[in-house]
Amino acid sequence: MDFGAVMRALSISGNLTLVSSRELVDKVNRAALRFERKEQKQIFRFRKWPVPVTVPDVLPTAPVHVLREVGVATTFFDDPVFADAARLWAQLRYCATLAPHRGRMTLSATAASSVVHHHKVAQSEYLGIGLALFVARHVLSEQYPGLDFQAVDADVALRSGIPGVGAVRQASGVRVRPDYFLIGHPRNGGAVKIVVLECKGNHGNESLAVDQLAKACVQVRSVEIAGRGCLPSLMVASCLRQSGITVHVLDPPGEDELWSGSADELERELNEELGEVPEPFTSERPGSEQQDDAVDELALFDRTLPVDVEESDTSFPAEARVLKIPQASQKWFSHALARFGAASALLFAGAGRTAAAYRPPPPRGGFTGLDEQSSASGDDAATAFDLGGGLHVMGTRSVLPLPDGGRFVVHRGLESGLYEQLAGQRLGSYLRSAPGVEERWRNGILDEEFARDAVSVGSDGTVLAVSLDRGR
Incomplete structure (x- = not known):
């Protein structure tokens, strides 16, 4: 391997191709219906119905930026002997996988030709995280000027336990959490925002990305703030090819906020100890309000696409569960996630x-x-x-x-x-x-x-x- 060429490629920018459209939304909805009906996966009734995101046609980045995103986002490795090595893994294992070519960011020739299937799965997962975080930060910077977003691993924050809360688990056998929480902190005071992010990656084409986004529709719906419904979200699926990397993005964030205050108030609050959670989190079946929303969305989809929909078949399956964050614990939750973000950086x-x-x-x-x-x-x-x-x-x-x-x-x-x-x-x-x-x-x-x-x-x-x- 020519390490000099690897070094030069790490810092050179190339364009990612971004895709978000009504046509992509329709394909994802069709895939979700296929999973639900033909493959008898009833959990797909419990999905969020996506919408397009306003994105540029191309977005430049350099491989080193993607590697830093992966490195910070995957710091919570639990093995006591190899934790340090794991934190360095992304920078060594994947330093030669991305390469700019003719203005585009691509999968390098080495990565495209010499990696067997099971290694491609790991490669696409890690690079999918880095690319999704990079693109999500851009989308959110356009949506929320003046906010800076931290990425917090959702499993670490929930399954591994939050101080004062402990482990927050869903029903046995249900694994539909999103990948990350993105917490937006205002630079000059204002509202603290939360967005859930699901990251996908593959070495194939758009059809694989469509299937991945259909599955993401279930994952991003599994967390909500009580009384507000599911949280704003982003679903990002990256196709890694030697001809160029294409990133598919759906579901713009809403206007939900966790809490707000002046810059001094926010700083003072976060400098204090976390304290006890005001009200415990719960894991519940979706209520009747979510059922009604699902029927309305399904009816709209039926009018726009020629799909045979049985409205009597819209009830959520028994395994569908929602993690509910009580309104009384919103500010506390944002503080807890900020602490997780700081731990990740450290x-x-x-x-x-x-x-x-x-x-x-x-x-x-x-x-x-x-x-x-x-x-x-x-x-x-x-x-x-x-x-x-x-x-x-x-x-x-x-x-x-x-x-x-x-x-x-x-x-x-x-x-x-x-x-x-x-x-x-x-x-x-x-x-x-x-x-x-x-x-x-x-x-x-x-x-x-x-x-x-x-x-x-x-x-x-x-x-x-x-x-x-x-x-x-």
Whole structure:
């Protein structure tokens, strides 16, 4: 493998093709009906009916940005021995899978030709997460100017247990959770928003994406705030091909909010301890109101497409369950999710001990097989490094020897000022300051030395920097 070519490709932008249309919605609805009737999967009666999203025809990105999104979003790995290696996995295993070609972002020739089926499934899942998060952030930035969204793994937040609540589980055998919660924090005060996100990926064509989106319609309906119905959502399915990557997007967010306040009020509230949940969460069967909504949506679909619909067959199946977040616990829930987001950023930087104050992770440490520098006192981030442009980072430095005598170097971290805020339990201050880090770095980076590295800085202050050290 030509690691020099890999390095060059990591930082070069290519266009993702975005698709969202009424035609796509109709195809997804047809697929859901097929699953329900021909394959006798009654859970598809319990689905959200999607609508198109306003998206540009193309959206540019570089592979390093997708890898950073994957790395931060998948930090909650429970194995106590290989946790550190798992946090680095995305940057090593998938560093050569995306490549810009003739202006488009594509699946690299190596990834397209040399990966067997079961590895393609894992590859499409991980890259599907990174691409979905990148596209979702763009869509939400257009929908909600002035809000910055954190991604929080839904299973981690619910199945693994929320402080003060414990595990929040649905009925046995029902596995229809969405992948992520996206929590939008206003920069200058206002409403805190929540959007659920389902990420899909495949190595095929649009027909596979359509089937995946039909299944996503069930997953995004499984969480609601009591009294408001299902939450706003985004469903994103990426087709990974050597000819170009196409991302299908449906379901724009609604106007639901968790709570609101001035910038000072939000910061002050989030800087405080989480406290006890005001009212417990529940897992319930859908009520009559949701049944009526399903009949109305089905009737509308029947008028627009030639599909034989039996209206008497619209009741939700017994296994359909909704996780209900009581209105009294909305503000508390947003605070809990913000803490999970902070823990994810800290774990990405290797700061497990500091992250434990936000979401106690399982014990970490042990042999990783890589030369990864960390503090002598444990697994907290200890390596300080500069990226130019006035950006100082606390995190980890991992070195992988290469066959030609060079070294593949990966820095993962968090901007040092933000790290200090989180270490000092100033979560509100962190959320208020984090979005300015990326802008400050972009405005200040002038040194050509750093242009040789592939660097991604997120709105949460996380930093991924990949370089190739040829040695002397």
